[in-house]
Amino acid sequence: xxxxxxxxxxxxxxxxxxxxxxxxxxxxxxxxxxxxxxxxxxxxxxxxxxxxxxxxxxxxxxxxxxxxxxxxxxxxxxxxxxxxxxxxxxxxxxxxxxxxxxxxxxxxxxxxxxxxxxxxxxxxxxxxxxxxxxxxxxxxxxxxxxxxxxxxxxxxxxxxxxxxxxxxxxxxxxxxxxxxxxxxxxxxxxxxxxxxxxxxxxxxxxxxxxxxxxxxxxxxxxxxxxxxxxxxxxxxxxxxxxxxxxxxxxxxxxxxxxxxxxxxxxxxxxxxxxxxxxxxxxxxxxxxxxxxxxxxxxxxxxxxxxxxxxxxxxxxxxxxxxxxxxxx
Numbered sequence: 001x002x003x004x005x006x007x008x009x010x011x012x013x014x015x016x017x018x019x020x021x022x023x024x025x026x027x028x029x030x031x032x033x034x035x036x037x038x039x040x041x042x043x044x045x046x047x048x049x050x051x052x053x054x055x056x057x058x059x060x061x062x063x064x065x066x067x068x069x070x071x072x073x074x075x076x077x078x079x080x081x082x083x084x085x086x087x088x089x090x091x092x093x094x095x096x097x098x099x100x101x102x103x104x105x106x107x108x109x110x111x112x113x114x115x116x117x118x119x120x121x122x123x124x125x126x127x128x129x130x131x132x133x134x135x136x137x138x139x140x141x142x143x144x145x146x147x148x149x150x151x152x153x154x155x156x157x158x159x160x161x162x163x164x165x166x167x168x169x170x171x172x173x174x175x176x177x178x179x180x181x182x183x184x185x186x187x188x189x190x191x192x193x194x195x196x197x198x199x200x201x202x203x204x205x206x207x208x209x210x211x212x213x214x215x216x217x218x219x220x221x222x223x224x225x226x227x228x229x230x231x232x233x234x235x236x237x238x239x240x241x242x243x244x245x246x247x248x249x250x251x252x253x254x255x256x257x258x259x260x261x262x263x264x265x266x267x268x269x270x271x272x273x274x275x276x277x278x279x280x281x282x283x284x285x286x287x288x289x290x291x292x293x294x295x296x297x298x299x300x301x302x303x304x305x306x307x308x309x310x311x312x313x314x315x316x317x318x319x320x321x322x323x324x325x326x327x328x
Contacts, residue, residue: 239278
């Protein structure tokens with residue numbers, strides 16, 4: 001078995017380094033973790049943030065704890081063999097690290113207790129995208145080199161987050177407030193069979209009517225979410241176009257032998273226009289699909305001329321939830 005010097009390994013492409021790791025060459029593993037540890041730690045931090053636990057990233061011991069588990073999994077337990085497409089190694093490492101970090105949070109009850117830990121974030125999430133954080137914006141996700149993976153992670157964490165919110169909603173005493181708040185986040189998590197039985201006790205709809213109405217509504221919300229995801233994909237395209245324009249401007253600025261003033265001016269205008277389109281699209285994607293007041297009113301049996309009151313009930317629902325959490 002041919003051994004490689006650390007210097008030669010440093011210049012070795014990923015696709016050639018991995019087989020050496022799988023042959024248990026210690027020097028290859030040293031190069032592997034030297035090369036990928038920054039990506040692993042970055043993914044751990046961002047996963048903390050996407051889980052609403054960004055404060056945990058401030059303690060380096062938390063990051064090293066998870067890092068150590070990943071090292072053991074890859075090196076001692078042979079998990080690297082599970083990466084069947086070495087050309088996608090970095091994306092695979094991001095996915096493995098994100099999953100391990102979520103498992104770490106779940107094992108320590110961090111996700112389960114999230115609504116108690118992040119009260120203000122919870123309140124915002126009921127009227128803005130679930131998973132929203134002042135520390136880590138949707139734009140940060142889109143502009144990350146592994147944006148698609150972090151978008152998938154956001155979706156998975158959002159569902160966990162929604163389940164935590166529902167646990168707290170269930171404790172609201174006023175049934176009207178409770179169900180309006182629950183239906184408001186229908187697009188993030190479907191009504192369970194147990195919840196359906198409870199909803200039927202206050203709705204004028206029969207079970208068949210309710211099931212049909214919920215199915216129609218959930219299908220419409222799902223379609224809107226797919227459209228939102230498509231728009232998010234377009235923002236990634238805009239991001240790449242912006243980088244291309246920036247590179248052109250840089251090249252022209254570095255050419256001191258010719259006058260490119262007009263061309264650079266046109267490129268800067270193109271950059272501005274692309275940036276505006278990207279930002280407008282991002283803004284339109286921030287809000288997750290939600291039922292309308294009229295749709296909620298129909299399910300709840302609120303008269304059509306009173307459906308405008310749903311917003312008032314929703315605000316009271318949030319206040320009830322806020323008081324509930326404050327009293328815990």
